[in-house]
Amino acid sequence: MTDITEHMTKARDLGLENDRVPTEYYTSPEYFRREQDMIFRRAWLMVGRVDELPEPGDFIVREMPTLKASVIIARGKDGEVRAFHNACSHRGVALVCHERGNALTFRCPYHAWTYGIDGSLRAIPAEQDFPHVDKATNGLARIHLDSWAGFIFLNFADEPEVTLPEFLAGIDVMLEGAPFEQFPFSIRVTDEIDCNWKNLVNAFNEGYHVAILHSKTLRAAVVPRENPHLHYLDVKQFGPHSAGTVQRNFDYDPQAPALTWVYAQMLPTSAPDIAAIEEGRAGFYEHPGINRIKVPNFGTETITIFPNISIQPLANGYLFYQFWPISAGRMRTEVRIYSRHAPRTLREEYAMASTLAATRDVVVEDMAMSRLQQIGFESGGKTYQQFGQNEPLLRMFTRDYEAYLAGGGLTKVPTQAEAAE
Amino acid sequence: MSHVSLPEQFAFLEPFVATWGGLRSQDERYLKRQELAQGELEAFHAALAPRLEEVFVHLDTFDPAALPEAEALLFRVVLGLTEASQAVEIFGQPRVPHAPFPHSVNMEWAGYQPH
Ligand code: FES
Ligand SMILES: [Fe+2]
Numbered sequence: 001m002t003d004i005t006e007h008m009t010k011a012r013d014l015g016l017e018n019d020r021v022p023t024e025y026y027t028s029p030e031y032f033r034r035e036q037d038m039i040f041r042r043a044w045l046m047v048g049r050v051d052e053l054p055e056p057g058d059f060i061v062r063e064m065p066t067l068k069a070s071v072i073i074a075r076g077k078d079g080e081v082r083a084f085h086n087a088c089s090h091r092g093v094a095l096v097c098h099e100r101g102n103a104l105t106f107r108c109p110y111h112a113w114t115y116g117i118d119g120s121l122r123a124i125p126a127e128q129d130f131p132h133v134d135k136a137t138n139g140l141a142r143i144h145l146d147s148w149a150g151f152i153f154l155n156f157a158d159e160p161e162v163t164l165p166e167f168l169a170g171i172d173v174m175l176e177g178a179p180f181e182q183f184p185f186s187i188r189v190t191d192e193i194d195c196n197w198k199n200l201v202n203a204f205n206e207g208y209h210v211a212i213l214h215s216k217t218l219r220a221a222v223v224p225r226e227n228p229h230l231h232y233l234d235v236k237q238f239g240p241h242s243a244g245t246v247q248r249n250f251d252y253d254p255q256a257p258a259l260t261w262v263y264a265q266m267l268p269t270s271a272p273d274i275a276a277i278e279e280g281r282a283g284f285y286e287h288p289g290i291n292r293i294k295v296p297n298f299g300t301e302t303i304t305i306f307p308n309i310s311i312q313p314l315a316n317g318y319l320f321y322q323f324w325p326i327s328a329g330r331m332r333t334e335v336r337i338y339s340r341h342a343p344r345t346l347r348e349e350y351a352m353a354s355t356l357a358a359t360r361d362v363v364v365e366d367m368a369m370s371r372l373q374q375i376g377f378e379s380g381g382k383t384y385q386q387f388g389q390n391e392p393l394l395r396m397f398t399r400d401y402e403a404y405l406a407g408g409g410l411t412k413v414p415t416q417a418e419a420a421e
Numbered sequence: 422m423s424h425v426s427l428p429e430q431f432a433f434l435e436p437f438v439a440t441w442g443g444l445r446s447q448d449e450r451y452l453k454r455q456e457l458a459q460g461e462l463e464a465f466h467a468a469l470a471p472r473l474e475e476v477f478v479h480l481d482t483f484d485p486a487a488l489p490e491a492e493a494l495l496f497r498v499v500l501g502l503t504e505a506s507q508a509v510e511i512f513g514q515p516r517v518p519h520a521p522f523p524h525s526v527n528m529e530w531a532g533y534q535p536h
Binding site: 052185186187188189190191216217254256257258259261342343345346347349350353354356357358360361364365367368369371372 | 447450451466470471473474477480481485496499500502503504506507509510511512513517518519520521524526527528529530531532533535536
């Protein structure tokens with residue numbers, strides 16, 4: 001048996017000395033304003049998957065409370081996916097009111113200015129009264145869009161400081177070819193809570209709380225005897241992004257009739273498919289960037305993409321978490337449970353609904369704690385929170401958060417061609 | 422209340438129809454679980470959990486997209502156990518500790534209409 005302690009990355013191993021962090025970061029409206037400008041208007045932000053828009057004419061509308069942005073994402077007849085602000089060029093109306101659909105054109109419900117699915121302005125009723133409006137330059141306002149591994153990212157800067165591959169800083173290379181597309185079906189869970197968004201970012205960046213806060217929901221399934229505080233293993237840094245390996249208990253066998261019945265129908269996304277792993281067809285588990293140290297009781301690789309995403313690949317799918325600030329003291333959590341297919345039978349629908357309830361309850365525990373944490377911060381008795389040696393990713397996130405607020409954080413990585421010069 | 426009743430062999434679930442049979446979404450079931458007493462959740466679990474397989478052997482014989490009214494009612498009652506079992510098998514209480522009450526969570530299935 002390998003000695004697991006040698007893989008328990010400590011903060012000192014990464015040179016992270018910031019063991020105290022001001023609570024002001026989590027309570028101050030001034031910090032929230034700086035986050036909007038210096039993080040969310042500069043970083044590439046993930047907003048969905050390209051397979052939500054398979055056909056030309058498909059569109060989705062996303063509300064992004066952090067920036068008060070309403071965004072149309074649409075696949076053109078040419079196959080290109082584009083993003084626009086949902087705002088009419090005439091007098092500003094958010095013209096697309098459906099959350100998703102397929103369309104040839106977008107027609108504003110106020111005065112019927114009409115746009116192509118590519119955002120171009122096509123028609124103005126009584127056009128003779130708008131001699132000053134050049135249709136060619138009055139399309140919907142574009143937002144920079146790029147995609148990686150099927151995930152759509154937006155950048156709200158006028159000119160992004162770095163490209164998406166530069167922003168991803170190598171985590172894209174580590175995950176090259178990871179089979180996200182094998183799990184197209186998703187259930188989305190959303191909730192708004194009274195806490196700072198970084199409370200939840202931090203909760204997903206440490207395993208220290210799992211045996212305690214999740215003592216009834218997760219401990220038996222994931223906390224192994226040899227790692228009782230669920231220390232993340234083999235922490236890897238890619239610019240501000242990171243990955244850490246997490247174990248689980250393969251011999252977990254719940255002695256509970258309803259749960260046992262569910263496991264017999266369809267393995268929940270969160271459980272290891274031991275047969276598939278043994279046969280080498282458990283997608284993510286075979287990927288060379290995942291579980292680099294080859295722990296035998298591998299559970300997940302917890303992947304953090306700055307500023308607000310956590311992804312956990314599993315044998316039967318993956319979990320995707322995203323945390324959006326609304327104000328200093330309020331945020332929206334979005335969780336997506338991705339699996340291979342929609343339910344094909346009522347047994348599978350029951351099993352997926354049961355897994356949904358179980359996954360939701362774990363997140364509800366995290367959100368409940370983040371809310372209590374906010375109450376504590378706002379009470380004002382403590383001016384710092386403290387990060388242990390076993391919480392390296394919290395220190396790392398805070399380091400990069402501070403760098404972004406100071407105007408940095410985005411390092412342009414030289415391309416191979418530039419490096420060769 | 423509707424006049425629909427459960428398929429005859431599942432009459433043992435009759436006492437739970439008023440509680441669970443009218444709920445149409447996971448969030449409604451989650452809210453119901455939070456407001457019930459643990460004893461009520463336990464009684465439901467005790468009646469249904471050991472017989473889930475029997476229920477689904479019956480439901481297997483129908484087209485999931487076109488359930489007769491009696492079977493649709495049965496399935497809605499049974500889906501209540503996805504929430505009740507969290508209370509009974511996991512938490513030992515109806516609510517998630519420390520969570521606000523009542524707590525509503527939006528849950529959406531992409532491209533699939535759950536029952
Ligand atoms: S505001 Fe859109 S047509 Fe007038
Ligand atoms: Fe947690």
